[in-house]
Amino acid sequence: MxxxxxxxxxxxxxxxxxxxxxxxxxxxxxxxxxxxxxxxxxxxxxxxxxxxxxxxxxxxxxxxxxxxxxxxxxxxxxxxxxxxxxxxxxxxGANLAEAGAFLDLLAEAGHEASVSTADQRVVALEADVATSLEIRAGEQALRIERVFAASGEPAVHSVDHFPAPLLGENPRVLEPAQSTFEFVERHLGPPVCYSVAEVRPVLPPPEVAAALKIPAAQPLLRLRHTHIRADEQPVAVTVAHVNDEYLRFSVIRTYLDE
Amino acid sequence: MxxxxxxxxxxxxxxxxxxxxxxxxxxxxxxxxxxxxxxxxxxxxxxxxxxxxxxxxxxxxxxxxxxxxxxxxxxxxxxxxxxxxxxxxxxxGANLAEAGAFLDLLAEAGHEASVSTADQRVVALEADVATSLEIRAGEQALRIERVFAASGEPAVHSVDHFPAPLLGENPRVLEPAQSTFEFVERHLGPPVCYSVAEVRPVLPPPEVAAALKIPAAQPLLRLRHTHIRADEQPVAVTVAHVNDEYLRFSVIRTYLDE
CATH class of the missing domain: 1.10.10.10 (Winged helix-like DNA-binding domain superfamily/Winged helix DNA-binding domain)
Structure with missing residues (x-):
């Protein structure tokens, strides 16, 4: 040992x-x-x-x-x-273990991909997100809500939380960028190095069902990412709900390695 | 180039x-x-x-x-x-990109894990499974249905299909083993080298809801694996439905590599 x-x-x-x-x-x-x-x-x-x-x-x-x-x-x-x-x-197609902004993944899946920022505001952090970001619950965070569309149809709903203290005086007016990764590179210094993503099947919360225009009984893939910088600082939590009619994930599980 | x-x-x-x-x-x-x-x-x-x-x-x-x-x-x-x-x-916990039989994954998640073979029979292959196995639809396959339990509660339902021509005279009586991987190693020669798994959120088919004792409205993670041997021969298709109250998957997505 x-x-x-x-x-x-x-x-x-x-x-x-x-x-x-x-x-x-x-x-x-x-x-x-x-x-x-x-x-x-x-x-x-x-x-x-x-x-x-x-x-x-x-x-x-x-x-x-x-x-x-x-x-x-x-x-x-x-x-x-x-x-x-x-x-x-x-x-x-979309490999769960690979890097990929939703805009790119939708485009690679053959869709005309677009993104809109539905909301951008400063909020007080709830306990579970605060824990992932390693800061105290109640501290301020920038919350960005996005909807990614496939040929005009809403396909993915995502909500980012970034720690506000890392973002200067007025995070609410920062350019939201087209993805979490781009936002981090532009406003938070070193880029995201890896992300830990929890993968769950869920029924959509009402606001997600509304944003994605789907029935409440349609199951979605929920990916909850904690994005980590190369210095091991967690810089964002992203909760994404994916309608798998538009974007279907796979993963390659390997058993034999050299 | x-x-x-x-x-x-x-x-x-x-x-x-x-x-x-x-x-x-x-x-x-x-x-x-x-x-x-x-x-x-x-x-x-x-x-x-x-x-x-x-x-x-x-x-x-x-x-x-x-x-x-x-x-x-x-x-x-x-x-x-x-x-x-x-x-x-x-x-x-359970890493979607890593090797892992359900019995081991449930045990690692802290459960007392057990498996039972619910059914083992020879069937004619449906088109989608036949395509993954690279044989003709209608050819015979051995179908093994398993239920994995966490401390006695059904947690994962899986159905394997193995090409019958690779399994000798009477596949129906072969020892079913405790996992797809063990079955392949025991009865199909070289072990599984990698698997391609499609990851989907679904509502359970009625027989799966019954086997897992869950309501029809509870979403499950559906993993459809094609298992590949080192010689690139597909040797099994496994469709697993996972109740994520017992087994929750994560994946590490990396962006920077040396």
């Missing part, structure tokens, strides 16, 4: 390299390669050397992108055999 | 090394280390050299276990800074 424990290090503040557009582009291009190979029935990826040469990126960048795709369940590595495409994950 | 494409290689049949108990034990012990460090507020992991020495395993085995935990969202690597525990993922 481990007996030595390191003293708590400072977490790095600057994550520019990791969030760079270049890295995202590499990952997107690698996705394309995987789709194309997979559709052709070629399930083993070329070597790292070949891929990095073909994509014109360093081995380190390529390896990061590969690890990320492995984490999402798109590919798997088999020791001594190479890296393989998970063929049955090829056509998968 | 990639222009060269490898010829289709044979997929390895023997995955003993990856599925070995030793590997699972390393991962379990690493989980313990992470929990203990995290609870003590120490979020940076010791170096690979220190960890492999402390756990008495090779660097290669350690690295595999670390990658697997990274994939599940438990830890993250920050280039040039080390490997960090995702603190807010520490207390997380």
């Amino acid at each position: 481990v007996t030595r424990i390191h003293p708590e290090p400072a977490l790095p503040a600057d994550l520019t390299a990791i969030t760079s557009d270049a890295y995202r582009q590499v990952k997107d291009r690698l996705r394309e390669v995987i789709t194309r190979l997979g559709e052709a029935g070629r399930l083993r990826l070329p070597s790292e050397a070949e891929l990095s040469a073909a994509l014109g990126v360093s081995r380190a960048t390529l390896r990061s992108a590969l690890q990320s795709l492995q984490k999402e369940g798109r590919i798997r590595r088999l020791h001594g055999h190479g890296t393989f495409i998970n063929r049955h994950a090829l056509g998968l | 990639v222009t060269r494409i490898h010829p289709e290689p044979a997929l390895p049949a023997d995955l003993t090394a990856i599925t070995s108990d030793a590997y699972r034990q390393v991962k379990d012990r690493l989980r313990e280390v992470i929990t203990r460090l995290g609870e003590a507020g120490r979020l940076r992991l010791p170096s690979e050299a220190e960890l492999s020495a402390a756990l008495g395993v090779s660097r290669a085995t350690l690295r595999s276990a670390l990658q697997s935990l990274q994939k599940e969202g438990r830890i993250r690597r920050l280039h040039g800074h080390g490997t960090f525990i995702n603190r807010h993922a520490l207390g997380l």
